[in-house]
Amino acid sequence: MIWSDLLRQGIQTLTAAGIPDAPRDARRLAAHVMGIEASRITLIAQDTVPPGIVQLYDGIVAQRARRVPVSHLTGSRQFHGRVFEVTPDVLDPRPETEILIETALARPWRRVLDLGTGSGCILLTLLAERGNQTFGIGTDLSRAALSVAMRNAANLRLGDRVQFHAGDWLGALPVSTAAFDLIVSNPPYITLDDYAALAPDVGLYEPRLALTDEGDGLGAYRRILHAAPAHLVQGGWLIVEIGPTQGPVVSDLFRTHGLTAITVSPDLDGRDRVVAGQKPRV
Template sequence: MIIVLEALNLSTEYLNKKGVESARLNAELMLAHILNCKRLELYLMFDRPLDQTELTAYREFLARRANREPLQYILGEAEFYNIKLKVNRSVLIPRPETEILVERIIQDYSQKSEFKFLDIGIGSGNISIAILKNISFASGVGIDVSDDALNIAKSNAENNFVSERLKTIHIDILKDDVMSLGKFDAIISNPPYVSSGDFEKLEPELKVYEPQIALTDFYNGLTFYRKIVSVADKLLNENGRVYFEIGKGQSGEIKTMMMNSGLDNISILKDYQGIDRIIAGDIK
């Protein structure tokens, strides 16, 4: 019979050998999920034995994590800006850095009387849902090329009670006509910005498991920025704004691209590592 403490110690050692970062935390979160308890509650049940069903499930989770499958996909959920989201391999796992983008938008629009935005590449819906949860009068349209991602976004919007204010549409921003979408106060996008060269250097959690079309443009990482700024003036209301999440080392080129397309008042925010991560600009 294996008790909780023994299971955690053995699994931590196993994950460490497999090169998994934060092995103990991963082990605890997976076991807490199986036991349907909070992680810290495990510390009050170290002597609790695991039954065969629980042990089998835990071993399956450990094998998947040892193969570097992201923890969030194993658990089927992720947290972002104090909301819980369903995730699977059809969508990117929301990152803490993207919360900086959401925070900036909330600061810019929470005191307005209305706010309608376009989320290009909605994915799991994390950005749109976080905004809608924090700005009660906001409404949004989210577009994506992936039907599977759109289904996840719809489900997450329903689970977080904002579905009535979020419309999701299948559109390929690079190929389809977007003029029929209407006008917006802001365009928001965390597009695929990893270059083809950098993609090959990614950790297995990213390169193997997360959707490639959400990570890379299979070129220089700038394809989607160039396309979006080229249509921004047609999609934005007067005094409209464009907000992007960007990759390391891209701020200079994207700022120039935005200025050449008629955007001004360009501002850049750094992430928690001091890297330029968010860029925003106004339509003239």
């Protein structure tokens, strides 16, 4: 069998299972089992598939047909130009979160705190983009997630500029921790009602703790804003990702807790995605 025929079978299997963009996923999985870049698949389309690869590919396609996320099958996900390890213990990095990255990089900062860091993709991307004069801390309630973040930090050679602490939001910080120029977070913002309607790829396989607050979707913002201003320097920034309908209410929470210069940034689809606010200078 040649690769073009095997790919065609994979696409048919995923299409029949209702997988969105089945050709893309079929190619990504083929590249994974071959250990090559997805862009090279067309170059081997007429090559004979090596022995054993047919069964391996069919097996991984069957898992995708059961809605196992591609990142869980390959063990990695690209985010802002870098490859991050991903496991079922962390939220799969999404392109929309890159809006938070761009918003943060538009502000001046040297010390950053990432609340609910998960894979560490936000924190580590910011440190890698900004350079050697920056330092960051990531907190997460899940020790399994922190293990993934630590491996990603090591893989990106950022281990000397980052620390990770287990615990609940800012409560995980050591007592003597200095204030930050920037605090970022992509907290769980899906309401309990909406959680039941999530696509199987998300609801069945991604950590519930990272998706929903088991309530109105605003619980994490309330807890973060209760403590975050005290951990910001004067003129420091708090930047959070939000759900597409939460811009006005999260902005109001920012104002209630004394933050100013509040902005709401849209994602590429024009939906509210990131809220930023500044602690006033005295």
